Amino acid sequence: MSGGDLSVVYGIGELVVGPGEDDSDGPLEIREDAAFAAVDGEVVAVASSEAITREYPPENAATAIDADGRAVVPGFVDPHTHAVFAGDRSDEFAAKLGGAEYREILAEGGGILRTVRAVREAGDDRLVASLAGHLETMLAHGTTTAEVKSGYGLDTETELRLLAAIDRADARQPVDLVPTFMGAHAVPERVDAEAYVDEVIGEQLPAVAEQGIAAFCDVFCEEGVFGVDQSRRVLEAGRERGLEPKIHAEEFTRLGGAELAAELGAVSADHLLCATDEDVDALVESGVVPVLLPGTAFGLGEGYADARAFLEAGAPVALATDFNPNCHSRSMEFVQTLGAVEMGLTPAEALLAATRNAALALGLEDGTGTLREGAPADAVVLEAPSYVHVAYRLDTSAVEAVLKSGEVVYE
Numbered sequence: 363m364s365g366g367d368l369s370v371v372y373g374i375g376e377l378v379v380g381p382g383e384d385d386s387d388g389p390l391e392i393r394e395d396a397a398f399a400a401v402d403g404e405v406v407a408v409a410s411s412e413a414i415t416r417e418y419p420p421e422n423a424a425t426a427i428d429a430d431g432r433a434v435v436p437g438f439v440d441p442h443t444h445a446v447f448a449g450d451r452s453d454e455f456a457a458k459l460g461g462a463e464y465r466e467i468l469a470e471g472g473g474i475l476r477t478v479r480a481v482r483e484a485g486d487d488r489l490v491a492s493l494a495g496h497l498e499t500m501l502a503h504g505t506t507t508a509e510v511k512s513g514y515g516l517d518t519e520t521e522l523r524l525l526a527a528i529d530r531a532d533a534r535q536p537v538d539l540v541p542t543f544m545g546a547h548a549v550p551e552r553v554d555a556e557a558y559v560d561e562v563i564g565e566q567l568p569a570v571a572e573q574g575i576a577a578f579c580d581v582f583c584e585e586g587v588f589g590v591d592q593s594r595r596v597l598e599a600g601r602e603r604g605l606e607p608k609i610h611a612e613e614f615t616r617l618g619g620a621e622l623a624a625e626l627g628a629v630s631a632d633h634l635l636c637a638t639d640e641d642v643d644a645l646v647e648s649g650v651v652p653v654l655l656p657g658t659a660f661g662l663g664e665g666y667a668d669a670r671a672f673l674e675a676g677a678p679v680a681l682a683t684d685f686n687p688n689c690h691s692r693s694m695e696f697v698q699t700l701g702a703v704e705m706g707l708t709p710a711e712a713l714l715a716a717t718r719n720a721a722l723a724l725g726l727e728d729g730t731g732t733l734r735e736g737a738p739a740d741a742v743v744l745e746a747p748s749y750v751h752v753a754y755r756l757d758t759s760a761v762e763a764v765l766k767s768g769e770v771v772y773e
């Protein structure tokens with residue numbers, strides 16, 4: 363046994379290790395009567411419970427969990443959230459149920475623009491506390507890594523404040539955060555889209571890049587928001603500054619955002635409700651991860667993205683919550699339920715989409731989203747004998763405990 367802090371989880375009835383390694387596995391590699399050991403937060407061995415407890419005696423471990431036949435899965439990765447915001451838009455939810463349309467609300471100065479006004483009025487500490495509160499709920503549903511976008515600032519100062527709030531929240535709680543700059547989330551009322559794109563490129567991006575507080579650059583490519591050429595300008599400028607591209611594409615209309623993602627080799631293209639077969643092929647050929655957001659479609663009463671078309675074309679389909687004031691879901695469990703019940707994914711495909719494929723949508727190449735040797739020891743112990751309970755449970759959470767880097771951070 364090597365030195366360092368040892369964690370051992372043993373007596374696992376069903377351990378989801380990661381994606382299936384050959385056709386006979388199916389989407390997931392699953393081991394029964396299994397265990398894993400981690401040293402200093404990294405998985406060092408996965409084997410039978412008997413072999414692991416012999417080599418890594420639980421009594422020597424800083425963290426030892428007897429799963430007693432329960433299932434253990436990799437921690438969930440939520441690759442698309444707008445979790446740092448202020449204010450309340452529950453009245454818009456009610457209005458939408460009564461027939462109001464998302465883009466009409468935005469065009470009238472509501473929606474994203476309303477959240478922008480609330481964020482500008484909120485103090486920094488309140489933004490951090492609000493985000494940390496949401497992360498606590500996400501963790502309780504098994505999320506151990508989450509992307510968080512800025513985009514409710516729409517000016518340099520407020521975009522930087524949002525990214526700083528993400529950074530502070532990252533440091534003070536266990537969920538690992540991946541920050542994305544999304545100055546091009548909406549067009550502020552003071553200026554037109556073209557002039558605002560100039561501002562994003564000329565002022566916001568240089569300031570964000572200088573502070574080194576974002577990994578990705580995202581844009582809302584949508585009719586009435588940013589067109590394809592404007593989106594291309596933003597994403598190319600982001601890349602020049604070291605921020606890899608992501609894109610909100612084909613959500614309400616098929617505008618060409620998916621083709622743009624393929625052209626640029628974006629890390630992911632997200633939403634994709636209106637993507638065509640040609641879009642699916644283009645994304646697969648260029649290795650862009652499709653991130654599907656069933657909570658948004660569910661909340662808006664829209665049709666879902668065609669997950670099966672992506673899977674049949676060989677895409678590593680990822681799922682995310684899209685948590686934001688328009689889609690108040692922080693639960694990657696709920697997203698997997700929707701993926702299975704509404705989008706036709708098997709529970710195994712949904713779990714893969716919420717773990718390894720979601721990590722790919724964030725460019726995480728360190729094994730995050732698996733429990734293979736060398737991966738971060740981020741794991742969810744379920745209060746159930748099978749991973750299927752994640753998608754199967756329609757009422758309460760199936761999460762019993764969560765480990766982050768080998769430590770119990772929720773139970």
Ligand SMILES: N=CN[C@@H](CCC(=O)O)C(=O)O
Pocket residue numbers: 444473474477582610613658684686687688689
């Ligand atoms: N569609 C654009 N952005 C968010 C919604 C943000 C909001 O309405 O506050 C999304 O991905 O769903």
Ligand SMILES: [Zn+2]
Pocket residue numbers: 442443444610684
């Ligand atoms: Zn979004």
